[in-house]
Amino acid sequence: MIKIIFSDMDGTLLDDQGNVPEGFDEIVAELKKRGVMFAPASGRQYYSLEDSFSKYKDDFLFLAENGTMVMYRGELIFSCPMEKTLAQQVLKTAESLPNIYGVFCGMKNGYVLTSQYTEEFLKELHKYYTHSDPIPSFIDVPDTPIKTSFFDPSGHAAETIYPVMKPFEPDLQVVLSSDYWVDLMHPDINKGIAVKEVQKRFGIRPDECAAFGDFMNDAEMLQAVDYSFAMKNAYPEIKKIARFETGTNEEKGVLQGIRRLMKEGLM
Structure with missing residues (x-):
């Protein structure tokens, strides 16, 4: 049963x-x-x-x-947290991608760069992260990362984000979570x-x-x-x-x- x-x-x-x-x-x-x-x-x-x-x-x-x-x-x-240095490295890599938003997903909170804490992104973010804070840098975030997430508002994450993040395997697991989101987590x-x-x-x-x-x-x-x-x-x-x-x-x-x-x- x-x-x-x-x-x-x-x-x-x-x-x-x-x-x-x-x-x-x-x-x-x-x-x-x-x-x-x-x-x-x-x-x-x-x-x-x-x-x-x-x-x-x-x-x-x-x-x-x-x-x-x-x-x-x-x-x-x-x-199952991920290494903080790896999380920071991944988020830094994404900063070079145009119109892509990154989230440091901590055990206590979700963190977004102050420069990306816009009304457009917050509307999408709050569907998944009711607890979030703007932060000037992903260095020294006062939390333990369990995931990093990236959002493409155009809905082409498989083409814009996924190929850029794929080289982080096998150190991290790279997952296409939807047409809009890519997540990176502990490989296990x-x-x-x-x-x-x-x-x-x-x-x-x-x-x-x-x-x-x-x-x-x-x-x-x-x-x-x-x-x-x-x-x-x-x-x-x-x-x-x-x-x-x-x-x-x-x-x-x-x-x-x-x-x-x-x-x-x-x-």
Whole structure:
């Protein structure tokens, strides 16, 4: 029987306007009755996830920053920081890229250069980082980096950012998180590693887990569970990895998938 459901946020659980689907609260109440935990698993900052699900902050398990930080009931149960010097080097490299914005993703906060702390970028940033501060330089940031993120407002991150960051492998993991964002993290972390850490911590087997995703940063998470679902709007490679397919994020595909699991008596 399924004991935990991991779900990506953007392009998966949330609709294209960033809203939780209608009927989500009813599904969560039913999951709670059945003893099933829900776990948002996202590239978003932990505080952003906690703010989005404030009424469930003591019920949900949060896999934040692509799995580099896992929190449960306000307690850090797993983290995988990156070397600060590497984070600074990566951010320095990005400064030469025109119209590209960089974020130092710390365990306490997100940090953006004062020169880039513009209204245009903040509108995008605050979707994922509700806690952020401007900083004059990425040298001596008073925080531990768990990820660096880069945003291309033109939506061509695969061409503008990814090739520039790719040479940092294998010292860092370079992930295309969407058409707009590229993330760099410790080479030994991803959502799948975080899922495995959760499984160990709570004594849960892969066949007691389900997961929903749409993009390449969800690949390892889907591989770490037995009941893996790709959204209908998912990246083609994700559809090859997942065992099942569900509706699009606009069609409330996560809720469809959960109802399917309930109907089949798997929770």
